[in-house]
Amino acid sequence: MAESVKDVARLAGVSVGTVSNVLNHPDKVAEATVARVQEAIEKLGFVRNDVARQLRAGNSRAIGLLILDVRNPFFTDLARGAEARAAELGHAVLLANSDESSAREADYLDLFEQQRIRGLLISPVGDITGRLHRLRDRGIRSVLVDRPSSDIAFGSVFVDDVAGGEIAVRHLLEIGRRRIAFVGGSLAIRQVSDRLTGARAAVAEHAGASLEVVETAALTVDEGAKAAHALLTRPPADRPDAVFAANDLLAIGMLQVLAGSGDVTIPDDIALVGYDDIDFASAAIVPLSSIRQPAALIGATAVELLLTRTGEAAVVGRASEPTRAVRFQPELVARASTGVR
Amino acid sequence: MAESVKDVARLAGVSVGTVSNVLNHPDKVAEATVARVQEAIEKLGFVRNDVARQLRAGNSRAIGLLILDVRNPFFTDLARGAEARAAELGHAVLLANSDESSAREADYLDLFEQQRIRGLLISPVGDITGRLHRLRDRGIRSVLVDRPSSDIAFGSVFVDDVAGGEIAVRHLLEIGRRRIAFVGGSLAIRQVSDRLTGARAAVAEHAGASLEVVETAALTVDEGAKAAHALLTRPPADRPDAVFAANDLLAIGMLQVLAGSGDVTIPDDIALVGYDDIDFASAAIVPLSSIRQPAALIGATAVELLLTRTGEAAVVGRASEPTRAVRFQPELVARASTGVR
DNA sequence: TGGCTCTATTGAAACGCTTCAACGCACGCT
DNA sequence: AGCGTGCGTTGAAGCGTTTCAATAGAGCCA
Numbered sequence: 013m014a015e016s017v018k019d020v021a022r023l024a025g026v027s028v029g030t031v032s033n034v035l036n037h038p039d040k041v042a043e044a045t046v047a048r049v050q051e052a053i054e055k056l057g058f059v060r061n062d063v064a065r066q067l068r069a070g071n072s073r074a075i076g077l078l079i080l081d082v083r084n085p086f087f088t089d090l091a092r093g094a095e096a097r098a099a100e101l102g103h104a105v106l107l108a109n110s111d112e113s114s115a116r117e118a119d120y121l122d123l124f125e126q127q128r129i130r131g132l133l134i135s136p137v138g139d140i141t142g143r144l145h146r147l148r149d150r151g152i153r154s155v156l157v158d159r160p161s162s163d164i165a166f167g168s169v170f171v172d173d174v175a176g177g178e179i180a181v182r183h184l185l186e187i188g189r190r191r192i193a194f195v196g197g198s199l200a201i202r203q204v205s206d207r208l209t210g211a212r213a214a215v216a217e218h219a220g221a222s223l224e225v226v227e228t229a230a231l232t233v234d235e236g237a238k239a240a241h242a243l244l245t246r247p248p249a250d251r252p253d254a255v256f257a258a259n260d261l262l263a264i265g266m267l268q269v270l271a272g273s274g275d276v277t278i279p280d281d282i283a284l285v286g287y288d289d290i291d292f293a294s295a296a297i298v299p300l301s302s303i304r305q306p307a308a309l310i311g312a313t314a315v316e317l318l319l320t321r322t323g324e325a326a327v328v329g330r331a332s333e334p335t336r337a338v339r340f341q342p343e344l345v346a347r348a349s350t351g352v353r
Numbered sequence: 354m355a356e357s358v359k360d361v362a363r364l365a366g367v368s369v370g371t372v373s374n375v376l377n378h379p380d381k382v383a384e385a386t387v388a389r390v391q392e393a394i395e396k397l398g399f400v401r402n403d404v405a406r407q408l409r410a411g412n413s414r415a416i417g418l419l420i421l422d423v424r425n426p427f428f429t430d431l432a433r434g435a436e437a438r439a440a441e442l443g444h445a446v447l448l449a450n451s452d453e454s455s456a457r458e459a460d461y462l463d464l465f466e467q468q469r470i471r472g473l474l475i476s477p478v479g480d481i482t483g484r485l486h487r488l489r490d491r492g493i494r495s496v497l498v499d500r501p502s503s504d505i506a507f508g509s510v511f512v513d514d515v516a517g518g519e520i521a522v523r524h525l526l527e528i529g530r531r532r533i534a535f536v537g538g539s540l541a542i543r544q545v546s547d548r549l550t551g552a553r554a555a556v557a558e559h560a561g562a563s564l565e566v567v568e569t570a571a572l573t574v575d576e577g578a579k580a581a582h583a584l585l586t587r588p589p590a591d592r593p594d595a596v597f598a599a600n601d602l603l604a605i606g607m608l609q610v611l612a613g614s615g616d617v618t619i620p621d622d623i624a625l626v627g628y629d630d631i632d633f634a635s636a637a638i639v640p641l642s643s644i645r646q647p648a649a650l651i652g653a654t655a656v657e658l659l660l661t662r663t664g665e666a667a668v669v670g671r672a673s674e675p676t677r678a679v680r681f682q683p684e685l686v687a688r689a690s691t692g693v694r
Numbered sequence: 695t696g697g698c699t700c701t702a703t704t705g706a707a708a709c710g711c712t713t714c715a716a717c718g719c720a721c722g723c724t
Numbered sequence: 725a726g727c728g729t730g731c732g733t734t735g736a737a738g739c740g741t742t743t744c745a746a747t748a749g750a751g752c753c754a
Contacts, residue, residue, distance in 0.1 A: 014491055016740055027704045032742055042702060057487070062467035063408045064740035068709050072404075074468075082429045082448075083632075091423065095450065104464050107423075107448040109433065123445050126403035127415075146398070150355055233633065268638045291424075292574065297609050297638050357710055368734050373712055383732060405710035409739050 015058045024052035035060060066128070073103050075318065076124040077133045077311075078117065079157075082109040084231075084261070085290040086307050087135070090157065093308030094133060097315040103130065105315075112137055125150065131318040133157050133311075141166070155318045157310060159202055160337060169314040169338045173203050176303045176342035177210025180256045180285045181223075183301070183344055185214065187351055189254035189283055190221045195239050195266065196258025197228035204231075204258045207287065211256055224252060231258060236265020243282075244273055253282060254350075260286040260293045263300055267349065271297055284349040299347035306340055313338050356399045365393035376401060407469070414444050416659065417465040418474045418652075419458065420498075423450040425572075425602070426631040427648050428476070431498065434649025435474060438656040444471065446656075453478055466491065472659040474498050474652075482507070496655045500543055501678060510655040510679045514544050517644045517683035518551025521597045521626045522564075524642070524685055526555065528692055530595035530624055531562045536580050536607065537599025538569035545572070545599045548628065552597055565593060572599060577606020584623075585614055594623060595691075601627035601634045604641055608690065612638055625690040640688035647681055654679050 017031045024031070026045060033041050034049040041049075052058075066072050075098055079087040095105045106129070110117040114137045121143060124132060132147060132154040134140075141163045144154045154166050161168040184192055194211050196204045208225065215223040226242070228235040236257065243251055243266075257263035263286030270276045270284075278284055278298045286293055289304035317338065346352035358372045365372070367386060374382050375390040382390075393399075407413050416439055420428040436446045447470070451458040455478045462484060465473060473488060473495040475481075482504045485495045495507050502509035525533055535552050537545045549566065556564040567583070569576040577598065584592055584607075598604035604627030611617045611625075619625055619639045627634055630645035658679065687693035 014740095017742095018740080028741085029704060029706090029743080030702085033703085036742075040702080045702080059463075059466050059491070061408075061469060061740055063404055063413075063469055064709090065742075066709095067402075067404045067408050067711085068740080068742045070709075070742095073464075082423075082432065083426060085424060088423045088429075092450065092452075099460065104449075104461075107450075108445075109436065109448075111433075119440070120445075122400075123414075125400050128402060128404055150400070272638055297613050355710095358712095359710080369711080370713080370734060370736090371732085374733085377712075381732080386732080402710055405739090406712075407739095408741085409710080409712045411712095411739075 014061075015056045016061070017058075019056055020049065020052045020058050023056065024049045072128055072130045074127070074129050075103050075105050075131050075133060075315065076108065076120070076127075076129045077105050077157075078108045078110055078120050078124075078135065080110060080112050080135045080137065082107070082111075084288075085292065086259075086288045086305065089290075089307035090311040093311030094315050095311075096308070097312035098319075101315065101319055103315070103319065105133075110137055114138060118143075121147070125152065128152070131155070133314045133318060135159060153318060155314045157314045160339070164336065167314075167317040167336045167338075169310050169317060169340075171305045171310070171340045171342050173206030173342075174210040174213070176287065176305075177207035177212075177256070178214045179210070179342060179344050180207075180287070180303050181211040181214035182217075183346065183350060184254040184256065184283055184285060185218050185221055187279075187283060190218075191224070191252045191254070192221065193224045193226055193243075193252035193255045194258070195226045195228060195236070195255055195262055196231065197235075198230070199227055201231075207256075207258050228258075228262065231261055233261050233265040233268075236262035236267075237269045238265075240266040240269035244269070244275060248275075248281070251276075251282065255282055255284050257284065257286050260288045260290045260300065260302055262286070263302070263349075264292065264296055267296055267298060267300065279349050279351040283351060286349075289345050293345075294347065296349075298349045301347045301350040301352065302345050304343045304345050310340065355402075356397045357402070358399075360397055361390065361393045361399050364397065365390045413469055413471045415468070415470050416444050416446050416472050416474060416656065417449065417461070417468075417470045418446050419449045419451055419461050419465075419476065421451060421453050421476045421478065423448075423452075425600075425629075426633065427600075427629045427646065430631075430648035431652040434652030435656050436652075437649070438653035439660075442656065442660055444656070444660065446474075451478055455479060459484075462488070466493065469493070472496070474655045474659060476500060494659060496659045498651060498655045501680070505677065508655075508658040508677045508679075510651050510658060510681075512646045512651070512681045512683050514547030514683075515551040515554070517628065517646070518548035518553075518597070519555045520551070520683060520685050521548075521628065521644050522552040522555035523558075524687065524691060525595040525597065525624055525626060526559050526562055528620075528624060531559075532565070532593045532595070533562065534565045534567055534584075534593035534596045535599070536567045536569060536577070536596055536603055537572065538576075539571070540568055542572075548597075548599050569599075569603065572602055574602050574606040574609075577603035577608075578610045579606075581607040581610035585610070585616060589616075589622070592617075592623065596623055596625050598625065598627050601629045601631045601641065601643055603627070604643070604690075605633065605637055608637055608639060608641065620690055620692040624692060627690075630686050634686075635688065637690075639690050642688045642691040642693065643686050645684045645686050651681065 017028045021028045021031045098105045108120040117137050135158045156168040160170050215221045286302040289302040293300040293302045358369045362369045362372045439446045449461040476499045497509040556562045627643040630643040634641040634643045
């Protein structure tokens with residue numbers, strides 16, 4: 013029922029070693045023998061037992077990808093990019109979801125460690141360099157995605173969030189807005205605080221511009237709606253004339269409340285910029301200006317970084333040295349929510 | 354660097370068999386010995402090699418979950434339900450995404466077969482009973498999710514889509530609408546055609562009610578927007594007074610276009626019902642009435658069906674016989690898009 | 695013909711674990 | 725004292741591969 017190389021060898025009239033060679037080094041086997049073995053494989057419907065292969069050969073074809081939020085389109089896009097590139101390189105991506113929980117994160121790291129995966133792509137909940145070092149001692153390399161690594165020992169692929177924040181706010185200033193609000197949180201999340209830093213830098217360049225910070229509990233649609241309601245309780249003169257939201261989910265939540273209030277017109281009264289440029293941004297009731305991150309490219313690059321020692325496939329850096337950190341630049345996509353048609 | 358049971362055994366002064374027993378059958382080992390071995394494990398930071406374990410023991414702890422669309426919240430919710438239940442039962446879910454592509458589906462099935470996973474949960478692209486039979490011959494059982502199995506040999510967990518369509522349209526009829534449009538596609542997708550069948554049944558019950566079918570190319574936001582634009586080109590009198598969309602993504606696309614047109618008020622001119630009740634439905638610009646499917650419960654139940662031979666954990670059916678097919682009933686969630694506050 | 699090289703194939707060891715028959719030992723019973 | 729009982733432990737076999745030293749055979753040249 014579960015055929016083994018032994019069965020194939022018997023049917024083809026060769027030794028198991030030869031069958032293995034046909035599977036892994038066909039160039040080392042005479043053409044006629046290859047054909048005979050292939051035929052036997054076909055006839056028996058043999059499928060190599062990857063578990064045994066991995067035990068002996070020591071390396072797996074599976075790459076673990078541990079993300080923060082499987083429901084955020086940014087991460088699923090990233091995952092799809094990683095999957096595609098891994099498939100091209102003959103590997104497979106196993107997707108796991110920590111849901112921003114350290115406990116779940118730890119569980120999945122245990123699983124991956126036990127399974128002796130080939131490598132790990134992770135968007136960590138907190139600081140887990142200790143854990144990653146331990147994995148590395150076991151021969152499992154890691155690459156951080158969507159966050160720069162504080163530890164030089166690990167590769168990372170991320171987007172320059174400071175630049176992204178700067179671009180977003182500079183755009184708002186260019187269309188004439190001066191009273192900017194930054195909406196996002198928690199500020200403990202690295203990505204959020206970096207975007208705020210960029211926003212501050214842009215405002216500082218511009219005399220007469222001011223930045224107000226509205227911290228939220230999470231990066232969700234609900235939290236965006238809450239923040240918008242808070243804004244609406246103020247007299248119109250006290251409201252900002254532009255909002256930079258730390259991600260698109262927040263921005264969409266705000267959009268719905270503000271546009272639905274009848275009290276505020278977007279972008280005339282308040283212009284709005286989000287972050288991530290998820291598919292839904294362009295399909296929103298007022299198409300949302302956003303900062304695009306190359307999610308799929310981040311995933312694909314992380315896979316390359318993980319699998320190539322020499323880094324020849326990496327996007328940035330010298331060819332002779334492994335590229336340990338790849339930084340992408342974000343890009344403004346202006347739409348109706350900032351008055352661009 | 355990579356410790357083995359041998360190292361642990363040496364440090365603890367016992368045989369490897371005893372170490373294995375501590376790991377797998379601690380009740381068979383004297384208490385003092387357990388303690389000594391545990392200590393050695395701690396000291397060495399030993400992590401059992403699950404690959405070797407699996408090769409010898411024959412069964413994996415990993416369950417494959419192959420879904421149609423990782424970007425559809427319905428499926429990610431389903432995946433989370435499966436993950437959670439599997440974790441409770443000591444298993445892990447490996448998520449893979451076929452993207453509605455038969456080729457990708459086949460690739461992942463190959464991978465899972467090679468990896469000798471414990472079992473498979475699949476929302477298939479087309480008809481793959483042949484392939485599933487082959488997996489079963491290799492000892493890998495399958496459960497179909499979100500679709501009834503045409504083959505009695507495989508378990509399935511699904512929602513009664515005919516009933517869902519009926520409930521949706523009956524609701525529209527109850528609030529006084531008569532000219533109903535069904536928007537969805539392709540009709541080749543089983544779920545879509547079932548929902549349409551239910552819609553037809555509801556309309557047939559009601560003299561004076563009519564049903565128009567608008568087929569779309571896919572179940573996406575974009576396609577919904579397209580369908581809405583087509584509707585807007587008609588003179589108001591020729592438009593339906595209610596729309597039943599085959600899923601929430603379509604409904605949201607329509608909502609945006611219709612609400613944004615200024616020409617149509619929802620629900621006054623056109624009432625709208627979606628399907629799936631994704632999180633975003635309640636957060637839409639006009640909160641969307643929808644048919645709720647217990648996505649997480651479907652995932653959890655599928656895991657149980659897969660892992661229990663006796664079916665004692667299954668939700669429906671006799672305890673003595675394995676429950677092969679579990680059908681859930683959908684539920685209406687009425688919101689503002691059908692005039693309910 | 696003898697010796698050499700090169701290619702194709704073989705057979706067994708090894709990967710790290712679980713399992714299981716066998717063994718030793720202490721204990722209680724007759 | 726002799727014997728069975730049962731618990732705790734051991735050591736080796738085996739899971740299905742890959743790898744590698746050893747071997748066989750063919751071809752070539754002197």
